[in-house]
Amino acid sequence: MGAFLSVLFRRQLALGLRRPAQLLNPLLFFALVVTLFPLGLGPSTDTLSAFAPGILWIVALLANMLGVDSLFRSDFDDGSLDQLLLAEQPLYLLVFPYLLVHWLLSGVILAVVSPLFALMLSLPGEGMLVLTVTLLLGSGVMSVLGAVGAALTVGLRRGGMLIALLVAPFYVPVLIFGSAAVRAAVSGLDALPYVALLGAMLSFALALGPLAVSAGLRISADT
Amino acid sequence: MWSFFHKLGSPPWLYRISGSILRWLLPLAVLGLVVGVLWGLLYTAPDFRQGNSYRIMYIHVPAAVVALAGYYVMAIAGAINLIWRMKIADVAMLAAAPVGAALTFVALVTGAIWGKPTWGTWWVWDARITSMLILLFLYLGVIALYEAYDNKTAASRACAVLALVGTVNIPIIYKSVDWWYSLHQPASIKFTGGSTIDPSMLYPLLLCIVSFYALFTCALLANMRVAILDRERRTGWVQRLVEEGG
DSSP states (O other), X not given: OHHHHHHHHHHHHHHHHTOHHHHHHHXXXXXXXXXXXXXXXXXXXXXXXXXXXXXXXXXXXXXXXXXXXXXXHHHHHHTHHHHHHHSSSOXXXXXXXXXXXXXXXXXXXXXXXXXXXXXXXTOOTHHHHHHHHHHHHHHHHHHHHHHHHHHHHTTOSSOHHHHHHHHHHHHHHHHHHHHHHHHHHHTTOOOHHHHHHHHHHHHHHHHHHHHHHHHHHHHHHHO | OHHHHHHHTOHXXXXXXXXXXXXXXXXXXXXXXXXXXXXHHHSSOOBTTTBXXXXXXXXXXXXXXXXXXXXXXXXXXXXXXXHHOOHHHHXXXXXXXXXXXXXXXXXXXXXXXXXXXXXXXXXXOXXXXXXXXXXXXXXXXXXXXXXXXXXXXXXXXXXXXXXXXXXXXXXXXXXHHHHHHHHHSOOSSOOOOGGGSOHHHHHHHHHHHHHHHHXXXXXXXXXXXXXXXXXXXXXXHHHHHHXXXX
């Protein structure tokens, strides 16, 4: 079982790393949208630093939402998803390598470079660490929830816009607590309760999410 | 007990029984709503702070209550469809989605109309309003997902999964929006607590809520009947029904 999972994990990781352009696209998207905000809101440092927690979180959310669409797409198209469904190992567990790699290659990278963008939006220094930590946890939750949407729409030719409609409402709690944590840290309050809540949501999502993902994959494979 | 379940799985039986239920439930629901609304509008005292504008609650509150209940009807029907592959559950789930979305919309619009004279603005990012708006998006997501599939059997199962994920998430979303609101700004606007309502206003409200539930059931059954006829249009009993002119 463990060997099977690690093979799957290494396969997904290799597939992801062999397409550096696809890795960079979310980052480029993040940078571009961050650039749009000063152009739309005005370059005043006060305004930007007040809105920075919300802006950074919303852009991270959008980047995740746009990227998660392709999570199962190529495996669905070349038939390896059908092989996965036929495997004797429980699908619930086989979903985890997909989620983990997606999180590593989108959420973690984005979280690590987010202080750079936070600097551009003049987010006060106190918020930097909390921003990174909450993005690490929150992008995990978003990867799981996004995977549910991806699994349900992978069989459809025109999934792109639809998946955003399906998963955006589920992202609401993550956005609320993630940006609230950063705002609390900036204003000198304790951000730990929000971080703990995000952690709780992540464990909840990890426990139940793969159930919905595997149900969605089975339905999509039937079509 | 089991024969009841088997009958429930039979479209012709459900079509017949829902027809006879509708025949008495629909007039009763409309009567209840008319009486409740007239009672509320004409025979209750105006609120001492809100004046007459509070009377919109006789539509607003029932719509909001039933809109939320409708989501659970949809999700439970979806679960039954996923677990037992019961065709009727799948029909019920899809019939509930547009009705629930419409009720959510009614609750939002009546809330906005009430908000204008009371709060001085059409829209406030209040916790309850925001979670109702998200509920509307959840309903619309289910409808959009169903429309996107060509294979309708798969579509209804996908919608069932989505509705169930939504059910797990609704309490989390509701709670988080609640916290977000309370930490976001001081409560400049407070809803009057439910228990502080005067009995003379409560009874017509309860009557309206019950009537809305009945009306929801009627709309659900009517939608289901159309869907059943559509699905079974090639079978003998539907063709006989058409020939008889029923």
